[in-house]
Amino acid sequence: MSAAQDDWPFLDDAWRYALVLTGSETAALELLRSSLNKLARRSDSGDSARARRILFASLYRQSLAKPITSEPSTETEARTRPLHELKEPGRSALTLIGMKLFAGEELAGLLGESLPSLAKSLEEARRRVTIKMHP
C-alpha cells in the first residue's frame, strides 16, 4: 500500500457516501474531487481521523449548497436510490451511522445538529427507508 493510500484509507467510503448524496457515479466523483481539493488546501487537516471528519463534512455541506438529484442509470446507482431520495439531514445521518464511520455525538457535530434533533431526523429516515426497501 502506498503512502498516498495510507493517507486516505476512507476514500472508497467517501465516494460511496458521495454516491448516496448525488445518486450518480459521475457526480459522486466530481463532488469527492472538489471536497478533496478543499481538504488538501487546508493546513489544519491533521491526522487521518481529522482529515476524514473534514472531508465528510465538506461532502455534506457541498451537497447541501448544490443539491443534485439523479435518475439511476446503473445498478449501483439504483441500489442507493432509497437512501438518495431521503431528506437531509436524515439521509446523511442514516448513511454515516450505517457505515459506522462516526458515533452519534461526532455525527451531530459534523452535520451541525443537536443530538435530540439528530435522533429525530434518524427516526424519520429509518422509517422512510424501511418502507422504500421493503414496500
Place this chain on the structure above:
Amino acid sequence: MTPHAARIFLSSQPSDARSLEKVIAALQKSPELLADYERQLQTDHIVGETISGLPIPPLCQEELAGIREHAAATKAKARFHPLDPAMLSVTVGFLLLVGLLTWHFLGRAGVFPEEALSIATEGVKLRTDQFEIVAEEAGVLEDWFLMKGFERFRVPSQFAKFQTAGARIFKIEGQQVGVLAIPENFMFFMVFDPAPLGIEIQPEGSWRVAEFDYKYAAAIREQDGMCFMVVIRGTKADLEDLIAAKLKG
C-alpha cells in the same frame, strides 16, 4: 432513566459504552421499545451492508487512485508551505534563536569577564601592610610563589622588568590569586588559573580592558592556561597606552 428516554437516547447511536449499558438496561423494562430498538439496529445494519457492498466501477477506481496521489501530493506541499502560519512562526522563532545565540557569543567575545573584575576589585582593596616585602623584578618571582604553594605564576616578558614592592597570595572562591604590588603607576599584577572560575579569554594572548569603581582600570589576557591581569589607578585609556607601549618596547 425511563424506557422511553432510553429509546430516544439510543436513536443516535451514542458512543459512550458505559452509558449505553445503563440505557439498554432501562430499555429492557419495555419489551415493545426494546423490539423497536432492535428494528433500528437491523435497519442500520441493512443500510451499512447496502453501502459497503456497493462496487466501485473500474473507471472510478482509477480516478480515486489518481485523486489519492494528487491529494497526498497537494497535502504534502501545503504542509511545508513557507507562508503557512505555523511554518512562519517556526521560522521566525528559529531566526530569533540564531540571532540571540550569535549576539550572545559575539558579544561575549569582546567582554571583560565579570569574574575577573571581582578579582580586580578584591585585589585593589589590599592594604600595603598585607603584602610581604619583595624587592625584585616581577619576572623572577615564579620560585617565590612556588615556595608559597602557588604554581605556574607567570608574568609576560613585556612586564617582567617592573620592580616589585610586595607580593602575596589571596583566595577568591577558593582559588589562589598571586598579586604583586608595583609602585610604578600604582599598579597590581594578578595571576590566576581562569578555568575553575569559568573565565575564558579567546583568542589566547589577546587583551580585554575595562574600567571599574570609577578610578581603576584592568587589563587581562590568558596565556598557557593562566590569566595575567594588570590593574592601575587610572582610566581605560591610560592602561591601553601602557600596554601598547610595552608591546612596542
